[in-house]
Amino acid sequence: MNEEQRLASAQVNQPKPSNNKTEKDYSKYFEKVFTAPSLKDAKKRGKEEVKYHKDFAVDEQFLKMGEGRKFYIRTYGCQMNEHDTEVMAGIFMQLGYEPTEEIEKADVVLLNTCAIRENAENKVFGELGFLVKYKRKNPEMIIGVCGCMSQEESVVNKILKKYPHVDMIFGTHNIHRLPNILKEAYMSKEMVIEVWSKEGDVIENLPKQRLGSIKAWVNIMYGCDKFCTYCIVPYTRGKERSRRPEEIIAEVRELAAQGYQEIMLLGQNVNAYGKDFTDIEYRLGDLMDELSKIDIPRIRFTTSHPRDFDDHLIKVLAKGGNLLEHIHLPVQSGSNEVLKIMARKYTREHFLDLVARIKAAIPDVALTTDIIVGYPNETEEQFQETLDLYRKVGFEMAFTYIYSPREGTPAAKMVDNVPEDVKKERLHRLNAVVGEYSKAALKKLEGEVVEVLVEGSSKKRDDVLAGYTRKNKLVNFEGPVELVGEIVKVKVLEAKSYSLRGEFLEIVKR
Structure with missing residues (x-):
């Protein structure tokens, strides 16, 4: 991280707050570390601020960090958040971690958050409260919050005040810094926060x-x-x-x-x-x-x-x-x-x-x-x-x-x-x-033949396959599991409120 980034970022070891501290105790901390969203300031965006990097690679010192350890990521929000999770999972894998779908087996738990609506934020805070029991059973578990919520001053302030079991917080612009942030979280007994207010660079080869x-x-x-x-x-x-x-x-x-x-x-x-x-x-x-x-x-x-x-x-x-x-x-x-x-x-x-x-x-x-x-x-x-x-x-x-x-x-x-x-x-x-x-x-599609990209079994029945048409209409039909991943022709038999029921005809030849 260069000097410009250091000046525009917040990477600190913040002592985990005790329950008797108040939000006011963190006011001086936020004066220097975070800037509340400002329409006027945010519109002052110079093109020179963004740099393009093609050479991302995990530093050798981190490559064995995850040996014998597992990670779990829960994702909230849009496709962009889902894609960010794919990148973070890729970094974890390069560090030697293995994925798990069971929180209790994870050594690192990340909540990749969405800030678009209040309901999404409430779900995250609810999950943070739920994670306390896992932290008590396994004090060595690292709990992290990342994604869009992490870029909000009020959210970080709330985590500092009410969720002291969180070990690390990082923003949307510095996902590529995950190895460094993890290392800091393992070594420190304090909450690690790295949220860049600087615009994110474009980083290839993630x-x-x-x-x-x-x-x-x-x-x-x-x-x-x-x-x-x-x-x-x-x-x-x-x-x-x-x-x-x-x-x-x-x-x-x-x-x-x-x-x-x-x-x-x-x-x-x-x-x-x-x-x-x-x-x-x-x-x-x-x-x-x-x-x-x-x-x-x-x-x-x-x-x-x-x-x-x-x-x-x-x-x-x-x-x-x-x-x-x-x-x-x-x-x-x-x-x-x-x-x-x-x-x-x-x-x-x-x-x-x-x-x-x-x-x-x-x-x-x-x-x-x-x-x-x-x-x-x-x-x-x-x-x-x-x-x-x-x-x-x-x-x-x-x-x-x-x-x-x-x-x-x-x-x-x-x-x-x-x-x-x-x-x-x-x-x-x-x-x-x-x-x-x-x-x-x-x-209008009843009786028509549509092309369906088969994605897997339907939610209700394993023997019914599901996929989407070119126009993004959900189609369910009976067929062999071997069709998953294929584009097939399906005759529409019945239109329901939000999906179609069809009959498999043949695989589309390319």
């Missing part, structure tokens, strides 16, 4: 222990510069910074050679890819065009922001092939007034025009979205505009949420003036519309 052999995640960029007023991501994940295209292409080619059937390209704002390049004009459309030439059956991407969805990307996606006709396009609200308060920087009309352009180029596209209800000051009329937009677009599925304030965001300072019962009632009405359109989209 090891990965993939969670499966059929579908793989590939990060193409990190961070977000959009600063929607409700969202903590720009603070916990930092500025937008893109991987070089040659590195991404090489990774996808390697995954194709290993037999992976589907790739999901990841980014907090994935279609802002390449905007930070200063030496080349290269955007997500260019990357998708090159990836379409690789011999891998399916390529998806998430998550998009409507502001960065350009016509060139639409033109490339319209070519089809291994670029799938499913696009997740979060709208969040159908009201211009609410969109303005959210700082989404587009209007209802702009969104509908984008949808029209996408549908004109890709007539059979399946669109899905995210929607928040009960935003501060949202009126019944504004909520009705959201329902109206949903029907106009004809989304085939949506992730729907009740507004939850996140400390440190501008929205958290707004008066949360929509009563809880009103929020729940609006969510119920929205979900009724979501269910109606989802069922209608599935109903």
Whole structure:
């Protein structure tokens, strides 16, 4: 770690607090170590701050650290967190650790956390309390908290005050420092905290222990510069910074050679890819065009922001092939007034025009979205505009949420003036519309033959296989286990509320 990083980071050995200490005792500590999320400060993002490293390797001094030891990682949140877990698992494996799915057998337990909603944070704190009993049985167990929650001052303060059995805390920007942090945790009797407020660098050649052999995640960029007023991501994940295209292409080619059937390209704002390049004009459309030439059956991407969805990307996606006709396009609200308060920087009309352009180029596209209800000051009329937009677009599925304030965001300072019962009632009405359109989209497929990537057995029956269509529809059908990992043709027999029941026909020949 260079001097700049040291000045912008927090790596300390903090004495584990006794129960009689108060939060006030840590105020001086946080004055120097952490900076509370600031919209004004966070927007001051210089391009010179991010460095690109291609030479990551675990230092030889750490290679036998994990011999005879096991690790357990519990992951909360989005695909990005899942992918971070794959990287940390890869590092653990290089250190000599073995994975375990049983907490009581683990020598290191990590909670990889999500900060997007209050409910996710509450689950983590509940799990931390639950882990006390394992720590009592095995005082040598190392318990760590990482991920997005670790980047929040209030969260770290709460852990210091209420969860003294935690041994280490580290943030989203310094996962590659895991060996160093582990060593410090083993050697010290104090809580080890390393949370960098500096923007994360782009580090290639990180090891990965993939969670499966059929579908793989590939990060193409990190961070977000959009600063929607409700969202903590720009603070916990930092500025937008893109991987070089040659590195991404090489990774996808390697995954194709290993037999992976589907790739999901990841980014907090994935279609802002390449905007930070200063030496080349290269955007997500260019990357998708090159990836379409690789011999891998399916390529998806998430998550998009409507502001960065350009016509060139639409033109490339319209070519089809291994670029799938499913696009997740979060709208969040159908009201211009609410969109303005959210700082989404587009209007209802702009969104509908984008949808029209996408549908004109890709007539059979399946669109899905995210929607928040009960935003501060949202009126019944504004909520009705959201329902109206949903029907106009004809989304085939949506992730729907009740507004939850996140400390440190501008929205958290707004008066949360929509009563809880009103929020729940609006969510119920929205979900009724979501269910109606989802069922209608599935109903159209009855009698049709669809291609399904078989991922394994269904949740309810071992003799029933499950997989997803190109448009991300869940299909269950009876078939031999040998079909797992194959793309097969299935005739749809019945449309249910959120899935399809089908009959296996044949394996798709490539």
